[in-house]
Amino acid sequence: MLYEVKDKLKSDQVVKVAPFRKEVRKTTAHKHNKYLEIVLLTKGEGTHTIDMRSYEIHPPQIFFIRKDQLHHWDITTEPEGVVLIIKNDFVRQVLDKELIRLVEQLSSMTELKLREIEFISDIFRLLLEEMNGEHPSQIVWEGLLKSVLYKIIQQGDRLSWSKLGTIYEAYLNLLYDSRELVNNVAFYAEKLTTTPQNLNRICRQQKNKSASEILAEAILSEAKRKLVYTDLPVNAIGDSLGFKDASHFTRYFKKHIGYTPSVYRSISC
Structure with a gap:
């Protein structure tokens, strides 16, 4: 090196x-x-x-x-x-x-x-x-x-601001200004009038992360906020974030955070 x-x-x-x-x-x-x-x-x-x-x-x-x-x-x-x-x-x-x-x-x-x-x-x-x-x-x-x-x-x-930066910024705005997140990169690519492949390339160039990794960070941040600041049941939080069932949400959350949603809520509140 x-x-x-x-x-x-x-x-x-x-x-x-x-x-x-x-x-x-x-x-x-x-x-x-x-x-x-x-x-x-x-x-x-x-x-x-x-x-x-x-x-x-x-x-x-x-x-x-x-x-x-x-x-x-x-x-x-x-x-x-x-x-x-x-x-x-x-x-x-x-x-x-x-x-x-x-x-x-x-x-x-x-x-x-x-x-x-x-x-x-x-x-x-x-x-x-x-x-x-x-x-x-x-x-x-x-x-x-x-x-x-x-x-x-x-x-x-x-x-x-470059054009690529503008597209990247618009992607972030969709993720962090939205009341409801959709766990699907293609959904956001369509809203940005681009392809998932191009959105992924832009995210790699701007942040050295894939579009799905950036989406995952937004979903996990929103999940943590709802676990800490609301009394919603875990299954309702998973449902609001587009997970098909509570077990899928629990596995996803634990894979990225290291705790199940229930344990994270208990140690954060």
């Missing part, structure tokens, strides 16, 4: 936020270990190369580096900014599906130039203070994280 694989998270961390290290100017090409890295730069000049494509650094600017991407920095002036790291396991643990959708949506991006930075910088500062405080509150930092991700999307230059 000709490149380094870096891991900036402790084993029990799923999210980390820290100031961009001012001494980081030039790095060798490396990848990350199972996490998305979002880098906000407010100062600095030079280039950032991601998958052999070089981007000029012109703050305010955000870079998104997925675990499968090779990248390196060549910064010529003192940088300032914030680094946000989100582990892949995060989307399987959080119950706020809007937050999941925002993370998934931004993970399809590579670079965004921002029109306005003050409000985003303020939220990042509050997030940094909360997560690195003596007694961080998950409710608080999840709310701040959701706010900053939403503002990034809102403030970003929409011309930066």
Whole structure:
């Protein structure tokens, strides 16, 4: 292997936020270990190369580096900014599906130039203070994280979104904005006026996951929410998610989560 694989998270961390290290100017090409890295730069000049494509650094600017991407920095002036790291396991643990959708949506991006930075910088500062405080509150930092991700999307230059990214984003919107999920990729491909094969290719390109894997994550997230926040019987939850019977839902849930729905509900409530 000709490149380094870096891991900036402790084993029990799923999210980390820290100031961009001012001494980081030039790095060798490396990848990350199972996490998305979002880098906000407010100062600095030079280039950032991601998958052999070089981007000029012109703050305010955000870079998104997925675990499968090779990248390196060549910064010529003192940088300032914030680094946000989100582990892949995060989307399987959080119950706020809007937050999941925002993370998934931004993970399809590579670079965004921002029109306005003050409000985003303020939220990042509050997030940094909360997560690195003596007694961080998950409710608080999840709310701040959701706010900053939403503002990034809102403030970003929409011309930066590729067509493939737009289709991927539309797929996520169908999954996370829907009141009822259908466990069938072809159903969503038809709604997007594409084929299951093309949707699968787009998901692989944008997220390095199949369309069915992304659908499974959405179904499991919705199942966990209903198990924790409703009193619906397990068979009714399985039925609402399109499973043919309770035993099929129980096997599916245990295969992916490691617990049966009933056990998951008992340890989560």
